[in-house]
Amino acid sequence: MKTLSNKRIPLIFTLIGGTVMLMSFVTNTTIQQKGAWVAPASADTIKNPLKGKADAIAAGKKIYGTYCNVCHGDKGRGDGIAAAGLNPKPADHTSAKFQAQSDGAIYWKLTTGRAPMASYEKTLTLVQRWQVVNYMRTLKAAK
Ligand code: HEC
CATH class of the missing domain: 1.20.5 (Single alpha-helices involved in coiled-coils or other helix-helix interfaces)
Known part of the structure; x- marks a missing residue:
């Protein structure tokens, strides 16, 4: 040996x-x-092309119910069926802290993603991503 x-x-x-x-x-x-997940300052300058449009909000709601609710929950509170096993936990889209950021920052985050959340740059078109941003803006009222 x-x-x-x-x-x-x-x-x-x-x-x-x-x-x-x-x-x-x-x-x-x-x-x-x-x-804390912070979007770059440059994201704040991205303009929301569909701001407050009712048809965009309705389309965004459908997208949210297909792609986002599994983690973020049907009402956007971060309590979807897959949430319990995730670290960090899915964000509460109804919170004042979440709603305080710019439309551009929200758009940037869902385009970019951060584990365990995927990037939606390839899954959703630019228009679909803005539709879902405009839907998320209504979640504060739904609380
Ligand atoms: C696999 C679970 C999962 C899915 C599906 C998912 N997310 Fe997330 N999301 C997360 C997690 C977890 C975080 C927190 C990430 C962090 O803080 O690093 C997050 C954070 C976010 C944020 C940033 C929150 C903040 O505090 O600024 C946005 C915006 C977001 N998600 C939008 C969406 C949208 C829109 C969809 C659907 C198109 C979606 N997410 C689908 C898990 C998910």
Whole structure:
């Protein structure tokens, strides 16, 4: 049976050390990502092309009921059927804090996504994403 030569032992420690460092880097990056989700300031300048339009709100409601309610809940309170197992929890779209941000910031977030929420850039068209933003604006009244 071969035994490890003394020369190889430092190499093994270097490999273990490197792996530990890499793992802590990955963990830190994940934790950092879970702080408050803030859209870049540039998102605030994106204009809402369908602002307050009734047909856009109605179309957005259907999209929300198809793609978003599983996590965010039917009334947008963040209590959908898949919510319990998620970390972080789905946002409450009826909260004053959520509603205080600009239309552009909301649009940017659902376009970009952040785990465990997907990006909707490919799933929804630009018009559909604005429809759902305008629907989300009505959720504060529905509380
Ligand atoms: C798989 C579950 C899931 C689905 C489906 C989902 N979301 Fe989310 N959503 C989340 C989670 C979790 C967060 C919180 C993410 C965070 O804070 O990092 C979130 C956050 C958001 C935010 C940002 C909230 C804030 O506080 O600013 C918006 C906007 C949003 N979702 C819109 C939508 C829309 C619109 C849809 C449907 C097209 C949707 N989401 C579908 C899980 C989901």
